[in-house]
Amino acid sequence: MSDERVKIILNKCIGCGLCKPACPFGAIEIQNKKAVIDYTKCTFCGACKEVCKFQAVEVLEFEGPAGLDLSEYKDVWVFCEQKKGTVQSISHELLGQGRKLADDLGVKLCAIVLGDGMENKIEDIYHRGADIVYLVDNPKLKHYQDEPYTKVIIKLIQEYKPEIVLCGATVIGRSLISRVAIKINAGLTADCTGLDIDPDKKILLQTRPAFGGNIMATIITPNHRPQMATVRHKVFKEAKIDHSRKGKLIKKDYDDTTYFSSTKLLDLVEEIEETVNLSEADIIVSGGRGIGSPENFDIIKELAKVLGAAVGASRAAVDSDWIPYSHQVGQTGKTVCPKIYIACGISGQIQHLIGMQSSDIIVAINKDPEAPIFKVATYGIVGNLFQIVPALTKALQSKMGK
Amino acid sequence: MNIIVCIKQVPNTTDVKINPETNTLIRDGVESIINPFDTYALEEGIRLKERFGGKVTVVTMGPPQAEIALREAVSLGADDVILVSDRRFAGSDTWATSYTLSQAIKKIGEYDIIICGKQASDGDTAQVGPGISTHLEIPQVTYVKKIEQIDSGKAIVERMTEEGYEIIETPLPVLLTVVKEINSPRLPSLKGKMKSKKCEIIKWNADDISASLNDIGLDGSPTRVVKIFTPPQKCGGEMLTGEPDEIADKLSDIFKKAIVG
Numbered sequence: 075m076s077d078e079r080v081k082i083i084l085n086k087c088i089g090c091g092l093c094k095p096a097c098p099f100g101a102i103e104i105q106n107k108k109a110v111i112d113y114t115k116c117t118f119c120g121a122c123k124e125v126c127k128f129q130a131v132e133v134l135e136f137e138g139p140a141g142l143d144l145s146e147y148k149d150v151w152v153f154c155e156q157k158k159g160t161v162q163s164i165s166h167e168l169l170g171q172g173r174k175l176a177d178d179l180g181v182k183l184c185a186i187v188l189g190d191g192m193e194n195k196i197e198d199i200y201h202r203g204a205d206i207v208y209l210v211d212n213p214k215l216k217h218y219q220d221e222p223y224t225k226v227i228i229k230l231i232q233e234y235k236p237e238i239v240l241c242g243a244t245v246i247g248r249s250l251i252s253r254v255a256i257k258i259n260a261g262l263t264a265d266c267t268g269l270d271i272d273p274d275k276k277i278l279l280q281t282r283p284a285f286g287g288n289i290m291a292t293i294i295t296p297n298h299r300p301q302m303a304t305v306r307h308k309v310f311k312e313a314k315i316d317h318s319r320k321g322k323l324i325k326k327d328y329d330d331t332t333y334f335s336s337t338k339l340l341d342l343v344e345e346i347e348e349t350v351n352l353s354e355a356d357i358i359v360s361g362g363r364g365i366g367s368p369e370n371f372d373i374i375k376e377l378a379k380v381l382g383a384a385v386g387a388s389r390a391a392v393d394s395d396w397i398p399y400s401h402q403v404g405q406t407g408k409t410v411c412p413k414i415y416i417a418c419g420i421s422g423q424i425q426h427l428i429g430m431q432s433s434d435i436i437v438a439i440n441k442d443p444e445a446p447i448f449k450v451a452t453y454g455i456v457g458n459l460f461q462i463v464p465a466l467t468k469a470l471q472s473k474m475g476k
Numbered sequence: 477m478n479i480i481v482c483i484k485q486v487p488n489t490t491d492v493k494i495n496p497e498t499n500t501l502i503r504d505g506v507e508s509i510i511n512p513f514d515t516y517a518l519e520e521g522i523r524l525k526e527r528f529g530g531k532v533t534v535v536t537m538g539p540p541q542a543e544i545a546l547r548e549a550v551s552l553g554a555d556d557v558i559l560v561s562d563r564r565f566a567g568s569d570t571w572a573t574s575y576t577l578s579q580a581i582k583k584i585g586e587y588d589i590i591i592c593g594k595q596a597s598d599g600d601t602a603q604v605g606p607g608i609s610t611h612l613e614i615p616q617v618t619y620v621k622k623i624e625q626i627d628s629g630k631a632i633v634e635r636m637t638e639e640g641y642e643i644i645e646t647p648l649p650v651l652l653t654v655v656k657e658i659n660s661p662r663l664p665s666l667k668g669k670m671k672s673k674k675c676e677i678i679k680w681n682a683d684d685i686s687a688s689l690n691d692i693g694l695d696g697s698p699t700r701v702v703k704i705f706t707p708p709q710k711c712g713g714e715m716l717t718g719e720p721d722e723i724a725d726k727l728s729d730i731f732k733k734a735i736v737g
Contacts, residue, residue: 079694098704114539117567118694119702157639220606220616245637249618252606256571261698264570264601283707285487285598290707298698336615337646340632345640353638357735381731399657400636405597406512406656414734435734436713437727451713453730455723465724473728 079118079134082109086130093122093131139259139298147237147299149184149206150176153227153251154199155242156189157218163312163354164242166202168305170313171269172240173203175278178271182206184236188226190216193323200321202313208234209325214333217342218246221335224253229328231258236300238278240269243304244353255302261295262302265409267309267432268292277301287428307353308411345400352384352401357414360386360403360430361396364419364440364459368396373460374418377467380474386410386430388420404429418459422447439463477530477626478587481521481554482577482608483514485538485545486598510545513593516654519661520623521591522553528626530588531555535580537565537573543677551664551672558584562681564693570599572696574607579685581612589631590651594619602653609651617644621657 089107101115102122109122109130123131152172154165169185176183185204187196190213199207210226227250231239239254241247243265255262268281272294278301280293295301352358359378361371371385378385386403387396403410405425415433420426422438422445430436431450438451439459448454455462488507510518521532534554536542538561546557560580568576581590590609595602602618609616621641622634626648635642636655664672682692690696716723 098701113563113566117701119700121703220618224610245619248602249606249616252570252603253610253616255603255698256574256607256610259571259698262570262603263699264599264603279702284600287707290705291701292703292705293699293701295698296700337617337644337650339642340645341643342637343640343643351638357731381735399655400640402656409600414731432707435730438713448713448715453727454713454715455727456715456717457720457723461720462723465720466727469721469724469728470731473732 080111080116080120080122081132081134082111083130083132084108086128088128088130090127092125092127096121096125142297142299144237144297144299147235149182149234149236150179150238151184151186151231151236151240151300152204153239153241153247154185154187155218155244155246156187156192156195159189159191159195161187161195161199162242162244164244164247164305164307166312167308167310168240168242169199169202169204171305171310172238173313175238175269175271176205178273179237179276181237184208184234186210186227186230188215188223190214196321196323198315200319201315201317203316203319204321206322206324209323210327211325212327212333214330217339218250219335219337219339220249220253221337222333223250224257225332226326226328227254228257229332230326231300239300239302241302241304243306247304251302251304258300259298260300260302261298262304263293263295264304266303266305269303269305269310278303283432287431306409306411308356308413345398352386352403352408352410355384355410355412357381357383357416358386358403358410358412358430358433359383359416359418360388360420361391361418362388362420362426363390363394364421365391365396366419370460371397373463373467377416377463377470380467380470381414383414383416384412386415388423388426417447417451418463420447421445422450477524477528477589479521479524479530479532480581480584480587480590481514481518481532481534481549482590482592482605483518483534483536483545483549484511484593484596484598485509485536485542486511486596508541508544510548511593511596511598513595513597513654513656515593515661516656516658517591517593518549518552518554519659520652520654521589522662523659524589524623524626525553525555533558533584533587535560535577535584537561537568537576537580546677547672547675548664550675551668552662553665553668556678557675558678558680560680560685562692564682564689567694567697568692569697569699570601570603570607571698572692572694574604575611575691575696576682576685576687577604578608578611579687580680581608583680583685588648589626590614590649592651592653594653594655605651605653612651614649614651615646616651616653617646618653620652620654623652623658 263280592605
């Protein structure tokens with residue numbers, strides 16, 4: 075059935091081979107002067123149709139769910155994630171990019187806020203670009219819980235029908251929005267690093283890394299609404315604050331069944347020693363195998379303190395029990411993209427690079443000139459980190475007046 | 477206790493390369509492995525069985541060669557292994573994938589706990605675990621780093637957050653997605669390896685799991701990949717040389733500019 079979604083019309087195909095390199099999935103071969111599609115690789119994206127000069131490729135368009143009128147869906151929504159009543163910086167970044175998308179589409183930017191006692195935070199959200207804030211304020215929504223949050227957001231979406239919903243690719247965001255998208259049969263793209271509006275089709279182009287950042291993919295949701303995406307930290311700039319901006323507040327409340335949760339949050343434990351959250355940090359100082367011992371991590375922590383940075387680590391340092399797993403950057407740890415990433419004594423195995431290579435400035439300090447980390451470094455230093463790191467801490471202390 | 481573990485076979489990320497001329501993924505000769513996060517899910521499932529008795533059923537959706545991943549799971553201690561495979565699943569996004577797996581789990585029938593890795597290393601979406609729990613209409617706890625206790629139809633687990641962790645009580649059945657910190661996976665035993673060679677792989681297609689054809693493969697997938705490309709490469713950084721103090725001086729100027737500017 076699906077196999078016939080893309081067909082080569084044999085009497086039109088002359089075997090010119092234009093389509094072969096155009097296929098992002100390597101699914102086309104030329105055999106006996108005709109293009110042949112390998113359906114185990116084809117994803118029916120239609121790239122071959124676009125390049126064919128002989129109208130020899132037929133792509134059957136998909137139809138969306140019956141009865142869905144896409145034109146009913148308007149506005150760009152941002153889920154404002156709050157913890158202990160504070161709206162998180164990722165939400166400010168989304169308001170910044172959301173404003174741009176809403177302006178490109180000529181629609182409103184709306185924020186959804188769930189929490190307890192959040193009404194005094196709404197003004198700031200208007201200042202950051204929202205035209206409308208949907209607020210659901212209830213003691214039962216004080217802390218994030220999957221079930222009540224999912225139910226509330228589904229109700230809001232069903233009532234007000236946004237065309238785009240953005241959410242941070244955070245622990246909360248990824249758990250929440252995945253559930254919402256399944257329930258309402260919407261398209262969801264994870265961990266986006268690019269969001270644009272297609273100027274012709276007026277749909278959301280969502281770009282994201284895959285295979286650990288080795289490739290990038292652009293994804294659309296052609297026939298379902300809303301178009302939903304989770305977005306990586308630090309990719310977009312925080313919305314500028316404009317105190318003259320005003321907005322409209324729409325308050326909603328629901329019955330107790332909506333707020334019911336079958337799981338119970340018994341306790342919240344904070345354990346990261348540094349106050350800076352790794353994913354949100356502007357600067358990260360990381361240590362690897364070259365650090366040598368848990369005590370030696372002190373020089374990393376001191377440098378981090380001067381810079382107001384978070385402390386990261388490679389898997390080698392975590393597996394040696396020099397520092398807790400919550401600090402691990404890389405494939406099996408966290409993916410980060412700060413403005414400055416300082417790698418000290420980290421050789422740069424691919425699993426580590428995957429987690430940090432999109433940082434703006436990468437500084438690598440390593441004694442081995444052949445270490446792979448230097449391939450991604452903006453600034454490389456071959457030398458003894460036990461001399462260079464303390465010297466750097468000292469130089470920064472004097473220059474930054476701390 | 478009936479435990480279900482969902483796994484995915486993925487290419488070993490370190491081997492994935494792009495052909496610079498055609499801009500396509502080079503898949504030939506790429507080694508396939510069990511998604512690293514799923515190895516923690518499988519280990520946790522086996523540990524639960526060792527604590528409470530019962531059975532570990534491992535299910536994967538994928539092409540016929542995903543059988544290799546299932547045999548590896550048997551060598552590590554899985555009891556039953558199920559390959560959900562059908563040409564009609566091709567092109568599935570996370571919506572269709574989680575629907576398909578949830579249909580397979582419904583066919584398995586009785587279960588107390590479903591465990592998934594927090595995400596797969598090829599797609600990195602972290603959406604399929606929550607998707608399965610939603611299709612099954614059961615509770616979920618994501619990013620679990622410890623199962624503290626399970627008794628009388630309830631479990632208490634620790635869930636990692638950006639700042640630390642939450643302690644959550646959940647009724648069973650529940651779906652958990654787990655992080656690396658939860659355990660250190662074992663190596664296969666010799667007995668397990670022998671067993672894995674002989675074990676039967678249960679194979680189910682779309683009809684076997686009573687899947688609605690509108691909800692699987694491309695028809696069941698709201699999203700479409702329209703373009704794949706290589707990210708711009710970082711190349712040829714500047715090497716800083718000199719005495720530690722000189723290097724520190726240059727770097728602190730660079731930082732100051734980057735932070736202030």
